Amino acid sequence: MTAPSTPAPGMDALPKVRKDFVPLFLIPAIALLALPFISPSTWLTLTFAGLAMGMILFILSSGLTLIFGLMDVLNFGHGVFISVGAFIATTIIGTAAGWSDSESLLRNLGIVLPAMLGAMALTALLGLIFERVIIRPVYGQPLKQIMITMGGMIVGQELIKVLWGPQAIPLLLPGGMRGSILLGEAAIEKYRVVAVVIGLAVFAAMMWVMTRTKLGLLIRAGVHDREMVESMGYRIRRLFIGVFVAGSALAGLGGVMWGLYQQSVVAEMGGAVNVLLFIVIIIGGLGSVGGCFLGSMLVGLVANYVGFLAPKVALFSNIGLMVIVLLWRPQGLYAVGKQ
């Protein structure tokens, strides 16, 4: 097969996809909207907290949105990977409490990084099993899928309780990540800086894979039109398994970060955060990584601002945000393909 070195006539006439920047302005808009109600230093603290929470939400939900986009599979059991990740971290960090408690950031990383990698490896393996046992038999049957994945989550949560016990386990921040940095009058917790750095790294890596590699091209094409990719001779099933495993591993990583953020882990933590993840991926547009990122940031910011101004309606504020976004763009911020 010879590849033509110059594009065939007419190829350059293909219309370019128009870039859609409007949703990007939502983040500064919401941040500015909150400014008049909150004192500037508190505002800075809250904004940073919101961004950090958003980064963790993005890591947790990016797999979920791709899994749905690729195969129309909505995994209600996604939360189990989050919990398992966090619990594995407690075990790994527990083996070297001295390293974790030490003030040196290098030593902290020496134990937190293995904990994260270990959690990712095990949740990836778990994802492989989960896909094979729970999800594969019910492709294309949405009602059964919802029920089966729910059942999978219940069983997973109970197994966690069997292995680690039913009570909450404390997961303290490593010594070097405790406390906060003062920026004028605003206090910014060190761990939030770490979360933002990791989140941005994951986002950058993901965007690179999605837009610069053939794998990403296939995933994006699969999200857009599964049958077309199949008819080109690619095995979408394998692609899907890969995405599912990667998504589970990311959920495991996010679980470690979420556990450190909350400083204690319980078996139900994944199920509880699942609701937020659904809101995030609906806001972003099911199947879109960029939309998922924006959605995470929006949810993180709104949750922190409203949590400060009116704590009782914090969860409703996210639903309100979702309703507003859907009224504006019924398919989410970035609509993808077939829905």
Next chain:
Amino acid sequence: MISKFLLSGDTPRSKVLAALLVLIVLGLALTPFIFPGAKSLNVAAKICIFVVLVASFDLMLGYTGIFSFAHTMFFGIGAYGVAIALTHLPPKWGSVGIGVAGALAVSILLSLVVGLFSLRVKAMFFAMITLAVATAFQTLASQMSDITGGEDGLTFKVPELISPAFQLREQPFLGVTLDGRIIGFYLLLVAVVVLFLVMLRIVNSPFGRVLQAIRENAFRAEALGYRTVVYRTWTNVLSAVFATLAGCLLALWLRYNGPDTTLSFAIMMDILLMVVIGGMGTLYGSVVGATIFILAENYLQDLMKVGSTAFAKIPVLKDLVHPDRWLLWLGILFIVGIYKFPLGIVGKLRMRLKKAAA
């Protein structure tokens, strides 16, 4: 005669199933006489209430093919309606009426809004939105402690006729004192039977047939001229109404309501399990499912206690059969059930009949 007017022409269509149903109904009706004691009466009442709740869920899941996580929310609205009314107003039937009416109004409005907003799209989408709304509602109910009593819930007095202190007559009847609890139980049973028969009437009406058509093939139903979104929204509202009424009954029976009794996620799982065990898409399934599940809930934990003491020396196995882990076994049962017996017990029994006829 009975089949046509009472059961709306929808007979059990299997001798075993018919016998099972008669057994369950008789067992429930005679509970105070056959199994005396407060615990068995409570179990029987819980079965009755859950029959309505599960049947109303099946109206959506089994008949129309919609999955909603908000069902416990409506159950909770009903229970809170009665609870709030009876906490603030004197314990009279009029106050109960106000509570029920208020709860129904809230439920209808909420189900209409949620339905119109999200039933136009895929089943998945509706499931996600209802999950979010239900979670938010649960949080709200436990935080607004001035109105709902927060995590502690509300304890209240019920009308005199059904309060435990009331006695119909001095002498016991067939060895049973006819106090308010017994009267309350029979009123509850009557209400449940009426509600069940009304639902049976609904699913066997032309409206119910359209719902089943939508479940089988929404696109074709739309092409035949039925506006699926309208029908789906009506089912959502109807189902919410019946769930609300079930909640009212529960609150009246328990004389208490709190977030854990009606709103918790565990109850949603229970409903799901009962629907799947009994059989989706048939209201009789809800009777069978609710009965078996609630009996198992009480019985399985006792069995596991025995197992837990027997395996007390073996580390992981001991925890696996610990009574608190009963949900694990139900979850596994649930997954296996969906794979192997998607039609549930009722479906299996009817299938045997079909095979025998063919």
